[in-house]
């Protein structure tokens with residue numbers, strides 16, 4: 658019996674992993690999908706045609722990048738729906754709009770017209786009754802120092818060149834965002850609570866808590 662069966666997580670569930678850059682979403686996505694025998698929906702960084710350009714010049718490329726991410730995540734949403742669920746997704750579509758696009762607009766690195774265009778497209782695509790929200794959003798959180806350490810150790814060149822103040826602002830925006838987020842049920846997990854790199858079993862208590870929230874949610878929805 659796998660952990661999905663043991664904790665009676667529906668085989669059509671969609672679980673999204675959220676959190677700031679470097680906190681451990683991709684690592685958790687892969688480990689959780691493996692433990693549940695689910696598919697993954699991963700954020701592809703290496704093939705993103707705008708990401709390097711964006712980090713070199715926010716003002717020039719922020720709109721292009723947001724449109725690209727929106728399209729990619731929407732296509733992934735469609736793929737998950739077509740498979741009938743059973744996915745763990747690396748980052749939610751909500752973070753694109755409510756963290757990244759908003760931050761660049763408020764910092765003047767996305768124009769008001771571009772932000773308005775982006776927001777109206779996001780709302781038309783996502784904020785509708787037809788858009789299937791995840792069954793659970795697992796929010797990963799840890800200290801800012803640990804997040805920075807992980808970004809440094811991972812060593813993506815464009816992220817190394819970005820000032821620490823950028824990551825600090827994003828970290829603070831994430832904390833505020835998750836306190837107000839209510840589009841679907843949330844499980845908050847501190848990154849000190851598990852170590853799936855050293856100990857695969859440490860994911861089981863997280864699955865147990867996830868199952869409890871999903872069961873409560875299904876019960877309420879009935």
Ligand SMILES: Nc1ncnc2c1ncn2[C@@H]1O[C@H](COP(=O)(O)OP(=O)(O)O)[C@@H](O)[C@H]1O
Nearest residue numbers: 678679680681682683684807810811852853854
């Ligand atoms: N539980 C963990 N313990 C130690 N290091 C971790 C853990 N999870 C992730 N990492 C490391 O932190 C870095 C960022 O992780 P990643 O999953 O790529 O984050 P994200 O997808 O949130 O940007 C990677 O180098 C990864 O190996």
Ligand SMILES: Nc1ncnc2c1ncn2[C@H]1C[C@H](O)[C@@H](COP(=O)(O)O)O1
Nearest residue numbers: 677678679700702723726753757758816
């Ligand atoms: N919507 C986004 N806008 C700007 N930058 C973004 C967005 N989504 C992801 N990113 C960046 C941040 C990182 O450099 C890479 C991958 O994110 P990660 O949290 O490491 O998975 O893309």
